Amino acid sequence: MNPTDASADDTLDLHLPEEFVALFRTAGDDATGDEFAEAATARAREDLLDGLADWGPRDTSAGVFHLVPVDVERDVALVARWMNDPAVAAYWELTGPQSVTADHLRTLLAGDGRSVPCLGTLDGVPMSYWEIYRADLDPLARYCPVRPHDTGVHLLIGEDADRGRGLGTELIRTVADLVLAGRPACTRVLAEPDVRNRSSVAAFLGAGFRLAAEVDLPAKRAALMIRERAERETP
Incomplete structure (x- = not known):
């Protein structure tokens, strides 16, 4: 991702x-x-992301999930450790000393708010990393059709024990629900995992996304995943 x-x-x-x-x-x-x-x-x-910090927690089958915007000083050591996990490094390409992750996070946080890095917590325990971003204001828009207010997600599950048991699917569905509830102007949630990352593509499919296309991006060939706002979710 x-x-x-x-x-x-x-x-x-x-x-x-x-x-x-x-x-x-x-x-x-x-x-x-x-x-x-x-x-x-x-x-x-x-x-730009309609007060993401105030979207609040959601109950899931695994516990209470909450998106919490990253604080670099507080969170960088944990996120850097996750980025250096071989299962993550193959797709995020942010391996190296802690400063590599810190620079990445600070770049996002110093921007105009179109991409917000977050920790995902379950019952208060950080266990995943997310980037919620405006796809219509992102370089992604140069490579595939996007609509105004399309919102994208990047994610990683931090610990090996949390992978491979359906938790990713549950949390992707939860975050998509949060985006659509928190952003009334948004009609679609997008993701673009690497096509080689079959487990990620499967998790998005299980969370209600569809595979719309394969797209050649500068760093990867991506599976463009889309979840449309359902009629019952219309604000």
Whole structure:
């Protein structure tokens, strides 16, 4: 589930038109245009994933699951250990010293909010790593058709004991439910695991995704997995 390049040189620019900035002006405001632009940009950063940090926990058959945005100082050692697990390293390509993982996380957190790194906890215990991202603002959009507000997921299950027993399928379904509940404008949840990662593709299929296509991305050939918003999930 290697993510597409998260570097600042390979993202789709988010432009804030004057009419958008004007929405933040009120009568009597005397702030400069730069200050308005800064406030508008901060608001856009908060809103790109509709307050993911406040989506809250969900009950699952395995326990209470919660997506918790990463804190680098608190979480980097754990995430780095997972990234150096051979079963993970083959697809994420973030092996090496802890600084490699720290740089990756800081790049995401320093961005405009289009991709949010999270820990997935079960009953309060961190056991998985997730990146929830705006697929329509991601380099992925250069390689396959996307719709406005399409939301993507990358994930890894951290511990070997949690793999191969259906837990991934359960959590993928749960996270897709969280995305669709938390983002009313989103009609599809996307994923693009490496086609070689058969267990990942199977987990997405089991979670209600369909295989839409195989897509050649810069670092891999990906299985484009899509879960559509069901009629009963319409906001």
